[in-house]
Amino acid sequence: MRCVAPTGRVVQPVSYPRGEVRASDFRVVTVEVRPPGPGEVLVRNTWTSVDAALRLRLRERAPKGYFPAFLLEEPMDGIMTVGEVVESRADGFAPGDTVWHASGWRDYALVKAGTPALGGVGTLTKVDARLAPPQAHLGPLGANGLTAYAGLFHVAGLREGDVVWVSAAAGAVGSLVAQLAKIGGHRVIGSAGSDDKVRHLVADLGVDAAFNYKNGPLPDLLREAAPDGIDVYFDNVGGDHLEAALGALRRAGRVAICGMISEYGAQEPPPGPGNLMLAVTKGLTIRGFRAGEHTDLLPEMRRRMGAWLHEGRIRHRESVVDGLAQAPAALAALLRGENTGKTLVRIEDVPHRERQLPIRPPAALLN
Ligand SMILES: NC(=O)c1ccc[n+]([C@@H]2O[C@H](COP(=O)([O-])OP(=O)(O)OC[C@H]3O[C@@H](n4cnc5c(N)ncnc54)[C@H](OP(=O)(O)O)[C@@H]3O)[C@@H](O)[C@H]2O)c1
Known part of the structure; x- marks a missing residue:
């Protein structure tokens, strides 16, 4: 029955x-x-x-x-x-x-x-x-993991020695990107919107430098964290963050546009970066992406991310x-x-009018 x-x-x-x-x-x-x-x-x-x-x-x-x-x-x-x-x-x-x-x-x-x-x-x-x-x-083992993994390793065109800036670095996607870039041996700069998050980025996630973008003009904060410039910008924010990145990117730098959260609630289309001409003068590559274009990477991502989580290399x-x-x-x-x-x-397990099948509690972490 x-x-x-x-x-x-x-x-x-x-x-x-x-x-x-x-x-x-x-x-x-x-x-x-x-x-x-x-x-x-x-x-x-x-x-x-x-x-x-x-x-x-x-x-x-x-x-x-x-x-x-x-x-x-x-x-x-x-x-x-x-x-x-x-x-x-x-x-x-x-x-x-x-x-x-x-x-x-x-x-x-x-x-x-x-x-x-x-x-x-x-x-x-x-x-x-x-x-x-x-x-x-x-x-980390799902869509956020795939976004970070595909965006950093397959879209950003990472090269050995690249200096990487990640915005919204304390968030779901950003925190994974920052740690993956560290695993890849890169110098990583993270930005976030509070001093507590900045401390978390450095102390818990191991980024090399971090700043609170609310603490001053963004180009100055970025210059302080990366005095010699950056090679890769992983963009979660858009707007003023993208503009600051274009200014800080070195020749042949790359931008992986993951999202533009600063613009999501805008009633009118926000203006584009005022310094886009730098893409021409510096030979930059700017590439947007969606995780759904990279589902072929899911098994590989889950296997590697699972191991890094297990080893404590991803927090x-x-x-x-x-x-x-x-x-x-x-x-x-x-x-x-x-x-x-x-x-x-x-989601709480509220009492239902009728339910005849037993439902097990969520599985525990076995490792
Ligand atoms: N391309 C894809 O397939 C894909 C897939 C998933 C997510 N995404 C994108 O990845 C980004 C992060 O998404 P998520 O779901 O992981 O969210 P999340 O990073 O966990 O949370 C969003 C964070 O954005 C920051 N933020 C909000 N408004 C901001 C502003 N005006 N300027 C700067 N920072 C702001 C906030 O942190 P602060 O305290 O640092 O301000 C907030 O914690 C989004 O842009 C999202 O659209 C893209």
Whole structure:
């Protein structure tokens, strides 16, 4: 006999934020979760991701070529999440499996196996819960790990001896980039928005120099940290940070544009860097990328990142918020820079109207 489908909760946007994201831009609705159909899997989500780029989809129109804007009063599809399979009608998935998928910000998800999601990064995938706690598959062992790994090693065109600057270096992607560059033997400069984060970058993540970009003119702070200039800029911020990087890059320097968080809430298109001509005069390479273009690197990234985590060469912090309804507040906090490392929502196991299948607690770290 099959299980009775539970009642679930879903976070939905009700208005597009103007400026700051507010809790009142969202609602939590209760929905009936139907049983899985052929090829589908019912997942009880345990952790869901909070990402800077969600802000880009919380508006009437997302940037051209990007994932579509979230629809008002609809579930927000395309948010990385891990959970446990409750019921499966798809080959290769069984109750109790830990999986990742992209139907986040809800406590139950019906996911079609084999259907590409989030450009391939969020397609339903079984993860090895013995390797690390489940939520690590949303951070260093998941899409953030892939973004950092692909962006640094395959997009930035790293060369031996390169001096690397990473912005938003205390965040989910940035903290991985900084540490990967250190593993690669580079001199690494990290920037962040508080003195505490700067201390964390140096003391915990081992960067060579770090600065708080709020403590003075950015070009001066960067010059102090890298008096001879930089060779690679890993851009998470855009705007004034990109402009400062263009000024500091040495001849034939490279920029990997990962994101531009300083511009995500802008009501009007922000102006481009005023010194772009330096790309001509210095022979710079500026290359944007998306993790989804590099899913072929996932197995390699997970194997290497898993080993580095195990050896303690990659350190990983989480900013955890408890309770599905807190997801919007967690996003607002991230956009204000209140997070360090990966921002996550731990989804509580609320009592449901009916649930007949036992659900195991999240797997423990085995190493
Ligand atoms: N290309 C891809 O495939 C891909 C995939 C994932 C993420 N991304 C991009 O990677 C970047 C980081 O994303 P994440 O999810 O890992 O977030 P995150 O770094 O964990 O959090 C975002 C951080 O950005 C900083 N920030 C916010 N507003 C800022 C501003 N105006 N100027 C400078 N810094 C600001 C804040 O830290 P401070 O305290 O330092 O200000 C905040 O903690 C984003 O640009 C995102 O879009 C790209």
